[in-house]
Amino acid sequence: MDKPTPVRIESGARATETDEGREPEVDYNLGQSALTRVRGSGATLTPAEKRIRAYLLSHVQSVARMKISDIAAGASTSKSSISRFCRKLGYRDFGEFRLAVAQETFSGVHHIHGAIDAGDSVGDIIRKICAVNVKAIENTLAVLIPENVERAAKAIAGAERIKIFSVGGSEAIAVDAYHKFLRIGLDCSFQMDMRFQEMQAVLCKPGEVALAFSMSGAERPVVNLMKKAKEGGATTICITNGLDSPITKYSDISLYGAFREHFHYTGTVESRIAQMYVLDCLFVVVAMMTMPESVENLEKTTAVLNAGRITGESDGKEGLPE
Numbered sequence: 001m002d003k004p005t006p007v008r009i010e011s012g013a014r015a016t017e018t019d020e021g022r023e024p025e026v027d028y029n030l031g032q033s034a035l036t037r038v039r040g041s042g043a044t045l046t047p048a049e050k051r052i053r054a055y056l057l058s059h060v061q062s063v064a065r066m067k068i069s070d071i072a073a074g075a076s077t078s079k080s081s082i083s084r085f086c087r088k089l090g091y092r093d094f095g096e097f098r099l100a101v102a103q104e105t106f107s108g109v110h111h112i113h114g115a116i117d118a119g120d121s122v123g124d125i126i127r128k129i130c131a132v133n134v135k136a137i138e139n140t141l142a143v144l145i146p147e148n149v150e151r152a153a154k155a156i157a158g159a160e161r162i163k164i165f166s167v168g169g170s171e172a173i174a175v176d177a178y179h180k181f182l183r184i185g186l187d188c189s190f191q192m193d194m195r196f197q198e199m200q201a202v203l204c205k206p207g208e209v210a211l212a213f214s215m216s217g218a219e220r221p222v223v224n225l226m227k228k229a230k231e232g233g234a235t236t237i238c239i240t241n242g243l244d245s246p247i248t249k250y251s252d253i254s255l256y257g258a259f260r261e262h263f264h265y266t267g268t269v270e271s272r273i274a275q276m277y278v279l280d281c282l283f284v285v286v287a288m289m290t291m292p293e294s295v296e297n298l299e300k301t302t303a304v305l306n307a308g309r310i311t312g313e314s315d316g317k318e319g320l321p322e
Contacts, residue, residue, distance in 0.1 A: 034100035035060060037089045049085045051075040064102035064142045068094045095145060096244075099256060102143040103243045133273045139258030140274040144281065152253045153285040155235045156181070159209040162188035163200045163234070165225045170213035173239075173275050177211065180283045184290065185297030194221055201225040204232035212238045215271055217245025226250040239278050241271070255282070 038056050045053060055075040056063055063071075072079045079094075086097040120128070156162055162181060166174035171192060178190040191197050201224075204210055210229035214222045217240035227250045230236045238251040241258070248254045257274025269276075287294040 048077045157289040160207040164190040166213040184294035201228040204229040204234035206233035208234040210234045217242030217247040
């Protein structure tokens with residue numbers, strides 16, 4: 001039997017026709033945008049799909065926030081017809097199409113180094129940074145799928161151990177994740193040294209969760225760590241700003257922040273704020289799933305932290321410098 005030809009895909013689509021047991025061949029270069037595909041699809045569509053196309057093009061700014069049932073009602077068609085339409089455009093399902101539309105819709109958000117002018121006052125800079133960070137959270141809200149957050153939270157809440165991986169600018173978020181999950185009594189680990197992370201990854205096994213943070217989703221070290229973790233049988237979860245980036249290939253669950261770095265890291269929190277928001281949402285859902293133990297453990301760890309704080313005017317003066 002002839003071997004199927006591997007499918008090369010554009011950003012937003014996935015390869016599905018590959019030899020059994022062989023990794024799909026994926027092209028991560030940017031191709032046609034989601035809305036460009038919708039606009040150019042008219043000639044081959046059925047009457048129902050033409051109604052879907054017309055509805056999408058007349059509601060471009062709100063598609064990213066719509067459920068599949070909303071579009072089905074608006075286009076007077078079925079949810080299965082919408083799923084077929086999305087697959088015809090090259091997407092795995094409606095959820096993937098919606099994410100692609102959201103990334104495209106919100107791609108006009110200015111990066112902070114482009115939004116600030118040389119003549120801006122300190123007050124102007126403060127206000128502009130605030131506006132950009134608020135926008136990053138609002139845009140993440142539009143692309144963060146609750147069902148995926150719930151799936152990730154269930155995996156973490158039920159894991160024997162959580163191993164956290166990251167490198168570069170996302171390490172601060174990884175440390176925060178380690179701190180959060182440790183505070184509620186979950187067995188978790190994070191090592192900033194890459195060699196330690198590599199050892200953690202190759203020792204991953206079923207029942208464990210590998211949680212990775214990556215700005216672009218394309219940092220080779222983190223992608224390789226997730227590949228090793230997945231090969232070991234761990235449930236793999238990534239939090240990234242890179243839609244359909246290499247790290248998602250080895251992730252069972254992908255959670256997206258809307259802001260994209262475009263690989264020019266400036267040190268501002270604009271590029272991290274979306275991931276921090278996703279982590280906060282994930283943490284709260286996990287904590288609620290593991291109540292009352294999570295609340296009890298949080299109280300215990302809070303007491304430990306409070307014991308090391310100077311709380312009064314006379315408390316703790318001994319040993320302090322004059």
